[in-house]
Amino acid sequence: MSLHFFSLAQLEILCKQLYETTETGVRLQAEKALVEFTNSPDCLSKCQLLLERGSSSYSQLLAATCLSKLVSRTNNPLPLEQRIDIRNYVLNYLATRPKLAEFVTQALIQLYSRITKLGWFDCQKDDYVFRNVIADVTRFLQVQTVEHCIIGVTILSQLTNEINQADTSHPLTKHRKIASSFRDSSLFDIFTLSCNLLKQVCASGKNLNLNDESQHGLLMQLLKLSHNCLNYDFIGTSTDESSDDLCTVQIPTSWRSAFLDSSTLQLFFDLYHSIPPSLSPLVLSCLVQIASVRRSLFNNAERAKFLSHLVDGVKRILENPQSLSDPNNYHEFCRLLARLKSNYQLGELVKVENYPEVIRLIANFTVTSLQHWEFAPNSVHYLLSLWQRLAASVPYVKATEPHLLETYTPEVTKAYITSRLESVCIILRDGLEDPLDDAGLVQQQLDQLSTIGRCEYEKTCALLVQLFDQSAQTYQELLQSTNSSTIDITVQEGRLTWLVYIIGAVIGGRVSFASTDEQDAMDGELVCRVLQLMNLTDSRLAQAGNERLELAMLSFFEQFRKIYIGDQVQKSSKISGDSREQPSPTCRFGLKVILPYPFLVTWSVLLLTW
Template sequence: MDELEVLNRLCKELGESTDPAIRARAEQNLAELVDSPQCLRRCMLLLERGDLPYGPVVASNTLMKLLNSKTGILVDQKLELSRYILNLLGTRSSSLPPFIVSSLCQLFARITKQEWTYTDSSDRHVFHTPVSEMITTIDLNGGNQSMLALQLLSTLLTDFNSQAGMESVNKHRKGIALFRDSYIFEIFETSISLLSAISQKDVTTLQMPFVLAVLDLCLNTLLFDFIGSLSDETSEDNYTVQVPTIWRTAFTDGKLVDLIFGLYIKLPSVASEKVLHIGVQLASVRRTLFNGSERQTYLEHVVAGVKRVIENPEKLTEQACFFARRQKKPAFHEFCRMVSRLKTNFQLCELIKVPDYAAVMRLLAQFTVESLRSGPKIVQIAMTRQSVIHNAKKYLKFVPQNELRNLELLLSSFNVRGAQFMMDLSANSTYFLLTFWQRMVTSVPYVRSSEDNLLNLCCPEIMTAFVESRLQNVERVVRDGHDDPLDDQGATLQVMEHLAIICRCDYEKTAQLLASAFDENARVMEAGSEGDIRVVIAEGRLVWLVTLIGTAVFGKTAVSNNEEHDKLDGDLVARRAYIMDQSYAQITKSSPVYDKLNSELGVSDETDMLSIIVQKILTNLKYWATNEHILELSLSLLKDLSLGYTAVRKLFRLQEVQLLLSNHTAEHFVFLGQSVPYSTMKHRTIFYEALTRLLTIDLNDDEQLFEQFMQPLGATTRQLTAIMTTPNYSGTVSQEELKRVVVGLCRDLRGVAVACSTKNLFQILFDWLYPEVFNIMMRAVEEWSTSPEVMTPIFRLLAELCQNRQQRLKFEMSDRILVMPDVSRERAYAERYKNIGIIFNVLKCALIGAYVPFGVFRLYGDPCLQDSLNMFVKLFIKIPEEDFHSYTKIAQHYYNLLENVVQDNIAFVSNLQPEVFAAILRSVHTGVTSLDAVVITSACSALDSILNYLYKRFTRAPHPVAKVGMEPEGDSCLVAVKSQPQLMSDILTSMMTSLMFGEVKCQWSISRPLLGLILLQEEVFTNFKREVISQQPEDRHAVFEQAFLGLMDGVEMSLTVKNKDIFTQNLAKFRREIVEAVKGKDVSPSASNNEMC
């Protein structure tokens, strides 16, 4: 049997065999292909002559694994493979199954992305050539070659948005920038010209697969990650499309928006979802792309498009029906997202100025009401086929008559699960509508326009629709067993946060609605008998109403002072307290709310109300501790109460609180025991934080009272000390139980430490902790260093102890030095990223806390600081560069720590190995181009310190002489910079490009290190300036040259603070002139280049 036959047999066994053993053996044999020296040849053999469909699929997947592996393949081999794949697709794509074509397109895209920045010996980008040819191949006839080119380009755009297969973030961002600057606008213009031509053709002559492929291409260009943020669209908040400034001419006149919404009207419903997704992106284009008048014009076109969709809603509901079976997001969902983006990207004052504002607001309000009511109705429709057809026009009134037969065929296979999907889809989609209304209401106080915003008319209707639809759905939950939306606590909380704002518009109507519904269902519950289904339904509705009442009361702002609204709140709270004996309202004793509470419940003041709340909290903690949701919410409420300046003093005097402070053991609260899961134990921190705050209100440095409070924790500490100091104790005590005791103790003590925010309190706590608790932690680290469930609580406690919050760590000198060794000796045991991030934070707190005199360490031969810094470098290297920025907290802690290390310990940094220093510079490059403001600020500060030091070293002739008690400076950093000059040149290029053509965060922070980069690399800066000017139109050359001259006007060859201040002012003016020039405006010369901007 020859090689091809063996490979085909294995592929077939993997794909068809029902015997798990045979499939496992085939999978193992084929997996060895990746490590084989013959991998590339055998995969190409399978692609060319392998049996369909399994041979090409296995070959494509294997090659993808090979490309993503660290070994990979040579560039010449990649070029050959890329050409082979294109030839294979060009000759056989019509005969191959679609999923194989997609797999091969993905393979081509990955190869092209990986080598996009590669140039051959002739300085040609050889991997760019196929892309250029594809763009010219596409024509309106929609032939096979055009379809293939569209699919390849769309796949390439999508793959560029992912870092998959890239060896580093920096290389990926370079590729993104080069692809963006060279081809994406051309691709975008091609897709728009095709869509424009399609809009002129008769819809009956259109080839829909070709139309959908063009829409995909246009959409993927707008979804492109223009600034290399490596983000996705999972976060809807503040999402903007960061199109380059040179694209502005394609957007400012609004014709593109009109074209897209015209296609929505013209094209069949199968294209609606893609068209509206493009509309979502157009509504999200960054505001700074336009000037004031252009932005208003653009907004008017977007609003006009939204109006056209609402006036022609057939395709929204039509798709919702048919997509429910396919489990996809219909056009309805995309339209809701588009509405949400209107208020995300534009301001209320701008929306009010739109001529169609009043009409669109009324249409949107009606649309929202119908959408909120449609979810429960869809479930009811699905119960019987006959009722659907009979009531189709009533419930799905937007469905055309000619589609009812299709709807009937669909419903023959449409089950309750499909209906539930549609219900979930409706809830997910209407969330975006509620987001729009919430943001509109939130903006009202900041608008001074005399025109009516119409929110007082729209919001009560929306609130009524929401309440009534949810109450109606309770019956279906009880009778038919559908999922209860309230079970999804996260989604419910998000919706309630929006409703809390919306309901305060014309609050009287909302309060009356909630009160009447509450009374009606309360009467049913009281009058009915146990087990009566009507009582169960009434109870379910009361749960919704209690939640909505809490939401409504919570929506009262601190600045509002409306006695009528206070009375309404009191009326609602009285009803809620009648059922649940608790309230989440924060109100004052003098408020009229107590008039109602006193008459109904005998609650005369805030103390009585707090007593009811505390009793309910303690009941929950005692009897519902196994329910993590109830436990978390109860403890969160207790913590919030302990933070209130007035409430906490009244709480302390309550008998229930005094009993709590004296009885906080596992005997009284189950969640303090060892039988609960580790995930539940984390709540102990909040519990002890709240208790300690209550205790310390009147503590007045009473150590005896503190000792009394800490007795249960002291007993645990003594027990652990006795066990862990006994030789060979592991055989006599359960290791799992012992770990849980240590974890619980660390969680508890961290809560206590958080609340001890003053110097005297922290001194008392530290005296209590040292040395027994530190010894326990040390022994635990030695014993369980590979157990993250133990390490994380220990490191979090250490991090909290190192926080110099409110200067609480300014106590006796000997105690300060004791903290540092116990912190740093933990480092060697961290093996998890999460714990590495915590360790970075611990060391950062120790370095900046101003409570450790670091000079004494080296002077007296203590290696503690040196060991800590060395461990920091080892942990930094431990995290792969490609994973580093996948963890936001780790990145923030790292850059904060690096900022302080290079400021105070630059000599240590200068002695690092050249490859380590180079890795640090690469990480700084990634940091200054981040989207996280915290990371940018710290990375720029760190870079500024490094450049200050390098500039001194390069301009200082003699080698620096070591000072007494200080580490001698090394030359490794100079070696790294000289041997790899691209390290700093890449940073300079990235920062200048971002400042000139992109969105800039923290411009002041970026300006500080930029001067050092320019002075250290004058030739690089000159070449960059020349290249940028040459790429501009001829009429802009003079403006750009003048702007670059002004950038360095008055700047000396030094890095003094004064010189940097001059450069920072010049940079602000420089950026403004460049932005205006790119927009095509005339830039008038200023009298002084040093003016404040």
């Protein structure tokens, strides 16, 4: 029996079978029947009946879903008049039923967004009938109930998101034409509306009860709307999220007024301090986008003023860090800090009035974060990225104001190194996941540390020498003792694994700075220690080995080869000079080195003089 003869009651039974049954066979039969229903001639009228008379929210959901499929199909599309009628019907339906089930409201808003996007260039009597989106939602925003306001704001937010996303069932060129037209005709007005509504929220802060679910929901939707506007793909590049720390937001020139007005930036900083931690990550996400606005939007004076307000806001957050105990807030704030350097030059930052205090606060925040490595490990990348870019900029900064990095980069380097060593015992004791097992994460952090550690390299080298000698001496004593526990040996092997990785990284960081003979000699001191350790570990391979430590050795040799042995080495340094000119290595824990790799044979004479 063809489904278009099915009664409303029978359709509702199919809805229950689709959404409520736990029996796979029954659900598959319902899906098959409803696909036939979607393709039936009277689907449109039956969907309206389901919306009007359906006894359950699932009936309304089915109707909204089927209508979305109808308006999206590319073969045999619905006539323009029918699509206009559906659009108007959906708006009226939402306006007269503000308390539908959330998933039904979302499905209907999705239907409205899809009709609007696909009909963006459709005309009726020289009028682009689907473009009056702000007028469509004004009726919701003017009503005094919070529920209506939420629907209106959600419509704009979902529409912005819908138009920003390419649809695989339609040509990419059509998507870009629609997205560009929407950007030029409507997006700024929508963003301005969202900011004005947020300002009203701030102004009525005393009357706003965020413990009330509906008021909380309204503020969340406003923040999502603002973020969707700022996160729009303005130039059609579809930036890969994996490179978001390098992203520049290509705000159109027509938006300049919003960012020259400091009240826009101040609005989001004020919101951060006045709303609960459950919502403030969205505020910080907006601030990340605002901080990434393209440099060319401003002239030099305007950019300096904008940066000054941005740094002041960051300083205020650092001075009142209570909300950063929330992992989501913490993560977004780390992203915000990283954008300070990815979008601005060190020479610009040092000219900000509060720079000395801000760089001190950022350094303290970074050190504390590194010491509590288990809190939000995925966020550390952004902090190291910030310091890596700051350190790499030191040779090029021309400003007369002090950058103070010679004071703070050693603190960051020390915090990273010591926290990794301290983590070894904690991971073994508590059975936590070992970061050393994530080769990609380790390599990423080491690449960043390689630049940070070469800034004030004397301090980095002295710290590594001290820590390595302590761990190596303890390790050797444990191996020679008959009463040593396996746990104690494993802890020292873990510490030495991190140290070998880090030594390889800082040697590899030599390419980031103009190196001196003294720094090459420091490299020699570090290399000597790793080679001594290698001799010790090789001597006990027959009894036991440590895979992580061996991998660290391979990483170290790869870095050493690139810097001092590879074909591209431009400079003959003392590290490979006549051994008679070399001081004897100071790291001696009773081992004579036997080099097993052919390309290192000359080192037995040139570096390791015993």
